[in-house]
Amino acid sequence: MLTHPVFNKRLIARSSVLAACALVALFLVQCSGGGDSAVFVIEPLPYHQDALSPTISAETMGFHYDKHYAGYVKKANELTKGMGFAGKAAEAVIQATAGDASKAAVFNNAAQAWNHAYFFKCLKPDGGGVPEGLLAEMIDSAFGGFVDFKSRFITAAKNQFGSGWVWLVLDEGKLAVVTSANADTPLAHGLIPLFTVDVWEHAYYLDYQNRRVDFVTAVLDNLANWDFVAAQLEKTLPPKA
Numbered sequence: 001m002l003t004h005p006v007f008n009k010r011l012i013a014r015s016s017v018l019a020a021c022a023l024v025a026l027f028l029v030q031c032s033g034g035g036d037s038a039v040f041v042i043e044p045l046p047y048h049q050d051a052l053s054p055t056i057s058a059e060t061m062g063f064h065y066d067k068h069y070a071g072y073v074k075k076a077n078e079l080t081k082g083m084g085f086a087g088k089a090a091e092a093v094i095q096a097t098a099g100d101a102s103k104a105a106v107f108n109n110a111a112q113a114w115n116h117a118y119f120f121k122c123l124k125p126d127g128g129g130v131p132e133g134l135l136a137e138m139i140d141s142a143f144g145g146f147v148d149f150k151s152r153f154i155t156a157a158k159n160q161f162g163s164g165w166v167w168l169v170l171d172e173g174k175l176a177v178v179t180s181a182n183a184d185t186p187l188a189h190g191l192i193p194l195f196t197v198d199v200w201e202h203a204y205y206l207d208y209q210n211r212r213v214d215f216v217t218a219v220l221d222n223l224a225n226w227d228f229v230a231a232q233l234e235k236t237l238p239p240k241a
C-alpha cells in the first residue's frame with residue numbers, strides 16, 4: 001500500500017496518542033475499582049456556598065459540603081467497593097444494609113451521603129414562607145396548621161438527644177414529624193422523606209454555637225424550599241387519570 005511518508009508519520013503519532021489514552025483510561029478504571037463504578041456521587045449544591053448567608057454562613061456551608069458531605073460520599077464508595085452494589089441506587093444500598101450490625105459502617109456513610117444531598121436540596125436562598133396547595137392542606141390536616149407543624153418540628157429538633165436529623169415524612173399517606181439519630185434515615189423505616197434539617201452540631205455550631213432551636217427556626221423561616229418539598233410529595237401520588 002502506498003502511503004505518503006508524512007501522512008504515515010501522522011498516523012503513527014495519532015495511534016500512539018490513542019494508545020496512550022487507552023492506557024490512561026484503563027488505569028483510571030483500575031483505580032476506581034476495576035469497573036465497579038462508584039454508587040455515590042457528590043451532588044452539586046443547587047446554590048452558591050454563600051447564598052444562604054446569614055442564616056447559614058459560607059464558612060459553615062464550606063465545611064458542611066466540602067468536608068462532611070464529601071467525606072461521607074468518599075467513604076461510602078470506599079466501603080461499598082466490591083459489595084456488588086455497582087449500578088444500584090444509593091437508596092438500595094441504604095435499605096440493604098439497614099439494621100445489619102456487620103454493615104453498620106456502610107449504612108452510616110451511605111445514609112449520611114443520602115441525607116446530606118437531600119438536606120441541601122430542601123434549602124434555597126429566600127426560602128421559608130408557607131407551603132401552598134396539597135402540601136399545605138396535608139399539613140393542616142395532620143398538625144392543625146402550619147404554625148403547629150413548625151412548633152412540632154422545632155420541639156422535635158430540640159428533643160433529639162445528640163446528633164441526628166428532624167424530618168417531615170409521609171407515613172402511610174399521612175404527614176408526620178420524626179427524628180432520626182446519627183446517620184439513621186426514614187428510608188430505612190419504610191417512611192418517605194419530604195423535608196429535613198440536619199441537627200448535628202457541625203450544621204450550626206459555627207453560626208449558632210449551642211442554640212439549635214434558633215438554627216432550626218431560622219432555617220424554617222428563611223431557607224425552607226417548600227416548592228421542592230411539594231414536588232417530592234407530588235411524586236408519591238398516583239398519576240392523574
Ligand code: MN
Binds near residue numbers: 064116200203
Ligand atoms: Mn451534616
